[in-house]
Amino acid sequence: MARHDARNWSDCTKMIGLLCLAASILTQHGSSGQRVKVEPEVLSYPGQTVNLRCAFSDATGIQLTMVTWIYEPKEGERINIAVFHPSFEPNYPNSPVKGRVSFTPSPPNLASPSIQITDVKMTDEGKYVCEYATYPIGNEQGITYLVMLAKPQNLASVMTVEAGTKPVIVAHCESVDGRPAAQISWVTTANGNATTASKAGADNTVTVSSDYYMTPTAADNGKDISCVVTHRTQVKAESFPMKLAVQYPPQVTIDGYDNNWYLGRTNVVLTCQASANPVPLSINWKTMSGEVPDNVQISGKELKVLKVDESVNTTFVCEVKNSLGTTREQVTATVRETRLPVKGAQTGSIIGGIIGVIIILAIIGTVIAMYRKYKNNNGPPKYKPPPPKKTNSSASRVVNSSYVPVAEERPLQTQNYCIQNGEPVTDLDAYPDDYDDAGDGEHYFSAAPSGWDDPGNSEVPPPYMNTDNDPQDYHMGPSVSRGESFVSPAMFV
Incomplete structure (x- = not known):
């Protein structure tokens, strides 16, 4: 068991060592890539001189032995193009x-061994490697891509095609001898598709071509179509606006017949409208009977009937011809005895007008009603106060002290009185309900002497002839019972 654990420990130790070694190699490689400074990409046009710069950024503790520039084309093997050793001349x-490359500055130094290439060609495009031989870390390198640019020649054109049922090429666009390859797109309202192809051109350039396919119709003639070319050497995309050219036989219509040709009508005109590509070669008028009536005049695409009669009760034919064919259109005229009634204004318009007038009148009425209501609410009252009530009380009426009658300045007229033995006569509406009976003046009755109707110089005028300017000097008669005669107070008219 212990032997097995020892073996596992040994395997782990080896694995850790390998990982450390790999990390060390990656670290050294990464740091070395950072020490050799180059430009990632350099752009150039044919015939120019390019500078490919290279420098070792930090050589502390490192001995720089030699530098080599290597050219690696896109297709082919690596080639040494420039070598420098401090103990020898550049090679x-x-x-x-060769013959176009050199170190710069001259003589070179290991700290910045840049090179330049004169009269560059399109075939010079590729990868250029600046590689250092150093001690003790070994070789270090940096890579620059030389990109050769060639501004292409762009052109576009439309194809003249005939209307048909199969797709054909209606427009062509090219970008010739460009580097890198151009991009072509189409802008149009026509319904079609584009195909694009590219091929190698002279001196490592590329030619890109594009065709626009569609099934052409007469309606497509004259539609806009544009070819748009985008390339790295152009500040903005180059556009070629064009118009489609679709040829088709004539399309013919006849205008002017209103189905109201009546006897005696004058100066009616038929117009033959024709569209075609190519343009029509001729426009001819004729009738189905083969003869044109004498009262008909023809001028180009117009046929004019001077006066409608039975001779124009026929079929008129317009015939238009171009290089693709001939097209005919006809209209049959019917001569009427009387004129058809002229159509009046449409019912919808009349109804709309009536509704509009009603709305306007309603608005005006509403405004007037609101104005009157406002005026009534802010003006004097329009009602009359109720008349005084008649009572049988013998008491004298109390005079309202707030009432101040105003006498009108007009001459007095002769007053006629008559003696009444029956029901007393009173004018209850002549004065307000209250009267001032506080005065001590005398009271006169209807049996007054007739001489007072026209008083003499020595006679005293009755109270109603009082000339005082005070309109308040009114005197009430004594209270009398029902059945007795009395005279109402004087009333000024």
Whole structure:
């Protein structure tokens, strides 16, 4: 048992050692990758000069022995293109860039052994490795990708096609000799699909082409379609707006016939409307009988009837022709004896107008009613106070001290009195209920002398002729029992 435990302990110790060794190797490799400083990617166009920089960032405790630049194409083997040892001159082995590559600055130094390549070509694209030989940690390297750019030549065109039932190419777009490959897309309202293909071009470039397929119809003619090319060398996408070119035979319609040709009607016109691609070569009018009536004038696409009679009671035919074919359209005219009644305004419009007028009148009525109600609530009362009640009491009426009658300034008229022996006559509505009977003046009855109707110079006028300006000097007669005659107080009119 102890022997078995010892064996397990030995296996665990070995495993831990292997893990530590792997961690040490990974740590050294990671740290070495960080010490060699290069640019991850360099862009260039053909014919330019590129600089590939390299530097060892921290050489403390490390001896730099030699540096080598290695070119690794996308397809092919690694090739040394530049080597430098402090004890020797720089060396440039045979390579695709020999004669165009050199260390910079010159003479180089191990701390920053950068190189430059002049007159770069599209085939120079690939991976460039700056590798150090050091002691005691061994080789260290950094990798730079040289990306060659070539601005493509972009072009687009539409295909002239005939309307049909099978898909055909209606537009073509190309991006020629670009690096890297361009991207092509389509923008259109037409119903179709695009196919894209690419092929190698000259000097390691790529040509991308795209075709737009659809089943063309007459309705597609003139629709907008655009080819959009996107490439790394362009600041923004390049767009090529175009219009589809679909050819089709003429499509013909006749306008102007209203089914109301009556005898005597003048100057009615039929118009032959035709659309076609290519444009129509000719537009011809004729009748089914073969003869055009004398009262008909033809001018291009218009047929004018000067005066409707029985001769135009026929079928008119418009014939349009282009390079793809001939199309005919016809209309049969029926001549009536009398004119058809003219249609009036639509019922819906009339009803809508009536409803609108009713709404307006309702609004006006509501406003007037509200105004009157407001005026009545804020104006003087419209009712009359109740008349005084007649009583048989012999007591004198109490005068309301708050009542102040106002005498009107108008001349007095001759008063006529008559003697009454029957029921006394009173005007209960002439004055308010209360009167002032506190005065000591005399009281006069209906049996007064007739001479007072027109008093003389020496006679005293009756109380109702009082000339005083005080309208309050009224005197009440004595209280009399029912059956006796009395005279009501004077009333000013």
